[in-house]
Amino acid sequence: MKKPSLVISPSPHVHSGWSVSRLYYETLLALLPVVLGGIYFFGFGVLKPIVFAVIGAVGAEVVWEKAIGRSVTVYDGSAVVTGVLLGLLVSPSVPWWIPLLGAVIGVLVPKHFFGGVGQNAFSTVLVGWAVVFVSYKAIMANYPMPHPAFGMVAGGYVEYPPLEVLKWDGVDVIKDIPIKDLLLGNVPGTAGTTSVIAVFLGGLYLLLRGIIPWQVPVAYLGGAFLFQLVFWLINPARYASPVFHIFTGWMFLGAFFLATEKGTTPLKPLPMLLYGLGCGILTMVIRNWGIYMDGVPFAVLLMNALAPLLDRIKLEPRGRVESLA
Amino acid sequence: MKTIKVAKGLSFPVRQPALAVRKVSPPRRLVYPTGNRWGWLYPEVKEGDAVGAGQVIASSSLPYVPSLKTAISGTVREIIKLPTLQLREGQAIVIEAAEDVSSVSQSVSIGEDASPVEVFKAIMDAGIWEVDDYALPLHLRVAAPEVIEEYIKESGESEFVESLRNIPYRDRAIETLIVNALDRQPQSWVRSHIFASDSDRIVAGVRLLQRLSGAKQTIVAVPSHLADSESTKKVMDALKAEVAVSNGKYPASLEPILILALTGKEMVFPSKNSRECGVAVVDVMALEQLVKAVLESNEDREVTVQVNLSGRREYHLLKCPVGTPVLHIIDHLALNPDSLTKVVLGGDFLGYAHYDLDVPITGEVDVLSLWDTEIFHYKHDPCIRCGFCVRVCPMNLVPAEISMCCEYNRFEEAVGKGIYQCIECGLCSYVCPSHRPMVQLIRHGKQELERAREVS
Structure with a gap:
């Protein structure tokens, strides 16, 4: 045989x-x-x-x-x-x-x-x-306006992305922007940075499929929200509300798609949380006090550099090792 | 009822097919490998010898290698070269059935009220081979220290007794006895089948082990689909045991995870000796074998094995005597052995791929997987740092880093990253999108470390 x-x-x-x-x-x-x-x-x-x-x-x-x-x-x-x-x-x-x-x-x-x-x-x-x-x-520095059919007119309050408006015109002006427009994406800006709902749908899919860890987006958005909340409570005349910041600009795209890019994120749960937290806080720091309109890209790039260092935080393995004779 | 919570791990959808157990036509030719996970055995028979069912045909001078008994009467046809289940090159005894040889049972049969030392001796003589990767065989794993001590006193001085004294953590009392009815891995239903169908034997077996171990606490781990079954109620009432239900995550059934989930105790590595933390785990397959051999003096040594035709999603539960060659089962299922591409003994996640179809079903095998389709191959593509393996590793390791250390021969660095704590469940490789052979590399690293230790 x-x-x-x-x-x-x-x-x-x-x-x-x-x-x-x-x-x-x-x-x-x-x-x-x-x-x-x-x-x-x-x-x-x-x-x-x-x-x-x-x-x-x-x-x-x-x-x-x-x-x-x-x-x-x-x-x-x-x-x-x-x-x-x-x-x-x-x-x-x-x-x-x-x-x-x-x-x-x-x-x-x-x-x-x-x-x-x-x-x-x-x-x-x-x-x-x-x-x-x-x-x-x-x-x-050039951003498209949504189609006129959605009710935006040139010369209106939002000729620029909301964060640009915030930067030049202050907190009072952005109060006029309805939260619904921010969520749907009916504001000037590039396609990836306007519609919170569309990005969230995609991000939710990635989360449910397990492609991205939940720690990074949760810590990112949570960190940015809490950080901004503190400053907004201290001085609402100077700092925009955390809700506005979370739903504006690159925030969701950064949390779900950019900060989670393979190879740039730490691998362990606690470092991922810290990484997300760092991204969120740095984003708010740059938005509040930086010269750039949005803080997300440089915040994520800076945290990318820190990721290997964060990943050195040891994950304690289960089980004990005997002394080997 | 407790729930067995496994941190991380992976849930597999449980769609258990209705499986009827069939008996394999009695094989005329049985093959007995002279080695198991605990060591080597030396043949006690020569070619041409007549052997009776129940006769010891190979034994060891060491107490932690259970002996080997033939299930049929016949003659020793030849002694061939054959790898053990773990693919170590060794020998196997081939026995051909013959009617004119009467059976000579060498088992010590005991009653239900036997003393602990009698139970200890009976289990030792029964030669029970187990599926899981335990550090010690059943009798040494479960026995209370006083029982071993008494046995040593009774037996006088010999090399055998001397090495019995050196069993690590021999003096630790067994506090908790865990009865494992959880299926070992996905696509395997042997244990839940035995638990559901043979609860009388399980009760009898656990009673014996309770007496042997003196354990105060007995926990029975059952899969969720059997949580409300008749046999669970029966076992619970008869044994006054706690019942813990698994949430269906793999690898809840593996010894270190089970002990951690049920008692909160962490095992020691790399020896994985459960005596150290005062726990003994025994699975229902071993219990069934034990009761058959020790209480019923039943020498047919029949084991239940599940055969997965993995390419076709076809599953069979078969009963066959220990020593049935894989080829006999393939013939029984009317498959063409030439069309097979892979033969795995021991399941998809934890088993060993074999090249010789003479390899038999023993107590160490619960699942036999046969492929006749394309085989998945792991490859050495670079890690893309997606973190999937970290998310599933039940031992909280970073398999990607450990396997990279092993890939580049930095074994000592791998020790620092916890290579010894790896229980080789295989989930890291299973989920890796780069198809990296991670657990395979870790295993290689452990072997190299072991070799380095032996040399030094």
């Missing part, structure tokens, strides 16, 4: 079916409500920066991996996610090469220079965004 050829391998012999590509394609699925919300309020123009950012991210990844002789990993979807997220952070009215350049830098510098997917110490999206934002400040 011919002996059958049997596969030998150590246990476990089964797998859950998770894969890197599934992880990123499901993240892409979670971004769908954000993109759709953007299209709803700002028209199909929001797709333009997304398309160029995806082209830049995917192109840079393919060219780089071919050039240095690595196997091309573009099908895992991580570059596409970087591209889509970056596209959501850029106004449709900027020139096409801005998202393209941001995506190329975002994919190459923090990710591929350090070894590829998951090896990025800093968020690919935010590095790409920060480079173009700092380099082309005038071009980037």
Whole structure:
């Protein structure tokens, strides 16, 4: 009898079916409500920066991996996610090469220079965004208005994103912005940073699927809320209410999509909480006293740098070790 | 009723199929490996010898390796090379059935009112092999220190008794006896089946062990779908035992997790000797074997094994004598052995893949998984630091870091990160999106550390 050829391998012999590509394609699925919300309020123009950012991210990844002789990993979807997220952070009215350049830098510098997917110490999206934002400040300071059908008119109280209004016009003016508009996304801004509900839907999906840990978004939003609550209670004439801050700008996108980028977050529960807390507090610090409109991108980038340090907090393993003779 | 709470771990949907137990046609040829997880056994028979059912065919000079008995009468056909269940190269005794040999039971049969030392001796002679990765075999794990002491006094001086004295934590009293009726891993229902169908034997077995251990507290761990069953009520009333219900998380059934969840005591690693914390865990499969061998003098040594045709989601519960080769079961199920791609003894999460179909079902095997489809392969892709493994590790480790240390031969660093506390449940590898062989690397690291310790 011919002996059958049997596969030998150590246990476990089964797998859950998770894969890197599934992880990123499901993240892409979670971004769908954000993109759709953007299209709803700002028209199909929001797709333009997304398309160029995806082209830049995917192109840079393919060219780089071919050039240095690595196997091309573009099908895992991580570059596409970087591209889509970056596209959501850029106004449709900027020139096409801005998202393209941001995506190329975002994919190459923090990710591929350090070894590829998951090896990025800093968020690919935010590095790409920060480079173009700092380099082309005038071009980037440009935000679309929601479609006129939603009742916004040029010259009204919100010609600028709510946080910009807060920065220049003070706390009194933003009181006029209805919370409903903030939740739905009926305010000026880039597609990813306006609609709280769309981002929350996507983030909830990621949470329920277990793709992102609950600690980071909860600590992020909670930390920012509590920090701002203290200052708002002390001086409501100077500081905006925590509710306004939570529902405005990059906050939700940062908590659910940017701060949780694989490779940049700590792995253990307590460090993740501290990381989220740090992100939230730094965001509020920059918003309250910084020169930038929104604190999220730089807060997350700063905490990215701290993440490996936080991860050194030891998780106490269960069980004791005997002294080995 | 208590609930067994497992921090982390992973819930698997319990969709238990209705399984009827069938008897495998009696095999003519039985194979007995001369080694188990506790060590090696030396054959006491030669080729051509006639052996009777119940005869000891291999034994050890060490007290912590249970002996081996044949389940059928026949002749020793040959002694072949065969790996043990744990895939260590060893020998196996092949016995061919013959009608003209009468059975010679060498078991010590005892009554229900036997003294603890008699129970101790009877269990030792019964040669019970167990599924779980216990540090000590049943009699040494459960016996009260006075019982072992009495046995040592009775037996006089010998090498055997000398090594019995050296059993670690021999002087610790057993306070809690845990009866484990939780299925060992997902897609396995042998233990819950035995618990539901054979509660009389379980009650009798636990009574014996209660006497042997002198334990004040007995806890019976049952899966949630059996929480209100007849057998749970019966066991609860008969034993005055506490019942703890599992919430269906894997790996609630593994010894360190079970002890932690039920008593709050942490085990010592790497020896995993439950005597140290005064707890003894015994699973219902071992109890059934024990009662059959010790109280009923039943030498058929029949075990229940679940056969999973994993590619097709087909499950069978079979009864067969210890020593039935896997090939016999494959023939019984009318499968073509040439079409199989993988044969795993011991379950999808904790089992061993075997290449030789002569490997038998023993007391160490609860599940036999057969694949005839494509096999999943782990690969060395880089870690993407998603943290999935940290979220499921029941021992609170960071498997990603430990496995990376092992991958780059930094074993001492892995010790600092808790490599010894890994119970090898396999969940980290199971959930890893990069398909990294994490628990496999950790196992490799433990072996290398063990080797380094032996050399030094």
